[in-house]
Amino acid sequence: MNFILEKSYLDINIKLNKTSIEIEEEEREDMKIDFKELRKKTSGELFDISFWEDKLVIKEKDWSILPMAMSFFNDELETTLVLKIPKNISVEGxxxxxNGDIDINxxxxxxxxxxxxxxxxxxYIQCNTLKIDCISGDTRIEKVNGFIKSKGVSGRFLIEKGHLKGFSHKGVxxxxxxxxxxxxxxxxxxxxxxGDIYLNVHSYHNDRHIYxxxxxxxxxxxxxxxxxxxHIKKKMPTIKSFPFKDFMPMIKDVFSGFNTYKDDIDGEPNAEKQEPKSEKHQNEVAMILKMVSDGKINIDEAERLIKALK
Known part of the structure; x- marks a missing residue:
């Protein structure tokens, strides 16, 4: 599927339940959508795709309401949505x-x-502000130019090089x-x-702080x-005074971002089926952290348990 962009701008809203996505920037005039391992007719049965006034919306359909043969076919198939866009266009959305990866060149x-x-x-990512929420998965950025805000549970976060305008991270x-x-x-x-924190500062500009x-x-x-x-503050647990309460607001804030997944997928039936899995993971992590606060296990044991959940 090919689409002509009227401007050097694209608004996207993409919601996938079992499918990975690849975004490739190329020397081209139009935008192209393709699906690995799928025929054109089949992709139309599995995805709702609309494009108007430089706004692209892609939603994966609820597989449970598809014909039996198609539903069985989907359960056996792992596909990838490939979005090819012209170089130097600005994307928002x-x-x-x-249960799918995001891969952007x-x-x-x-x-x-x-x-x-x-x-x-x-x-490579150029942005004013990009928010990244990731649970049970790693995030890797090879080169950045901009401000990154991230939340994560059970996964590494890596920036290999670039110009960092700002960074915030809340993680478990x-x-x-x-x-x-x-x-x-x-x-x-x-x-x-x-989770350990490693910063390699090539150069430091402007009168800003690191907390x-x-x-x-x-x-x-x-x-x-x-x-x-x-400014580094490390709060270690002790028998008499445990600083768990100082981290609870941050932990709740991390999880609150993931509690909106159901809304992000517009409450479709398939989203309802996926939600309990992520919610169960959150509850298990919260239970482990509560065990730490009660003194039943130590931090190293808690970290091993959380990683085992993945």
Whole structure:
């Protein structure tokens, strides 16, 4: 399927329940949508696709209401939506996947990427602000130019290089690796329950600060940076005074982002079937953290249990 863009701008709203997505920036005039392993007729039966006034909407249909043969075919098939766009267009909007990966080679994107049980891989991202929510999956950005806001449960977060304008992260179980030039337009805020934090600062510009708060994470900062701009607070559990309550607001905020997945997929029947799985994972993580707060297990044991849930 090919579509002509009237402007150098694209608004997207993509919601997938079992399908991965790849976005490829190419030397081309039009936009193309393709599905690996699917015939054109079959893709029309599985996905609702609309495009008007440079707005693209793709929603995966509820497989439970499809004809029996088609539904059985879908259960056996793993497909990937491939979106090919012209170079240098600006993209705005949201991509939501459940049990599917997000793979982008290069893009100018402002909006949100959300996934449950899937990895996020980005070759190059230029953005004013990009929000990333990921549960049970890793996020890897090869090169960045912009501000990243992320939340994560049980998964690593990696930025390999680029120019970081700002960064905030709230996470439960998962290491953070950032290797970049820090050209900060806002303070960096990192809150982590468990998972180590590694920052390699190639250069540091502007009068901004880095705030890191963790419960059991090790923090390692290398490179060129003003030491007076770095603020690290580590709250370790003790028998008499356990700082779990200080992390509960952050943990609730992380989980609140994932509680909206059902709304993000517009409450379709298939979304209702997927929701209990992510909700169950959240409840299990919360139960493990409660065991830590009650002194029943230690932080290392909790981290191993959380990772085992994946």
């Amino acid at each position: 949201n991509i939501v996947t459940v 290069a893009i100018k994107l402002d909006g949100k990427l959300k996934t449950v049980n899937g990895d996020i891989q980005i070759g 179980s998962g290491d953070i690796y950032i290797n970049a030039d820090f050209e900060l337009e806002d303070d960096i805020q990192i809150n982590s329950v468990s 890191i708060t963790s419960l059991s994470s090790d923090t390692d900062i290398k490179g060129t940076f003003p030491k007076d701009k770095i």
